[in-house]
Amino acid sequence: MSKTNDKLSELFNVDNEKDFVPTMEILPVPTKKQEIVPVKEVAEQDTEFARENIKGLINKGGEALDNLLAVARESEHPRAYEVAAAMIKNLSDSNKDLLNIQKTRRDLTKDENGIAGNTKNMNIDKALFVGSTTELIKALNDVEKNTIKDVTPENDK
Numbered sequence: 001m002s003k004t005n006d007k008l009s010e011l012f013n014v015d016n017e018k019d020f021v022p023t024m025e026i027l028p029v030p031t032k033k034q035e036i037v038p039v040k041e042v043a044e045q046d047t048e049f050a051r052e053n054i055k056g057l058i059n060k061g062g063e064a065l066d067n068l069l070a071v072a073r074e075s076e077h078p079r080a081y082e083v084a085a086a087m088i089k090n091l092s093d094s095n096k097d098l099l100n101i102q103k104t105r106r107d108l109t110k111d112e113n114g115i116a117g118n119t120k121n122m123n124i125d126k127a128l129f130v131g132s133t134t135e136l137i138k139a140l141n142d143v144e145k146n147t148i149k150d151v152t153p154e155n156d157k
Helices: 002-012 039-075 078-108 133-146
Strands: none
Touching: 039 078
16 A cells, blocks of 8 residues: 555655644634614515516517517417417416515515505595495395385475
């Protein structure tokens, strides 16, 4: 084995030290200062980033679809129409994803009362009736039954 070490030392032009003991130096690990960012802010940034990406993909997909339809029209090949149909499906899925991003953003940015981000509190202060339509019909029927109708003609009054 020492012959191998000697040959390697000669080949790489290094001294062959038999008593060489490697030493390890422990280096300190640099720590990063991590700032605390509010979840709402991160959610807003991420959803805006995702929205812009999906919008770009939809725009490029629309251009690609136009080109695919032109190729399909010119070649009249069934495979070209199949690819165009798949592109239409992908674009519609991307549009759904774009709408789902809005819903997800609202869910992520709920305030401490559990009210979603861009919604406003509605205060109904002049409600005439609060209830379902069947309850409204019942209430109107009850009012109609309990009222006395004057059936005398107007010219007799």
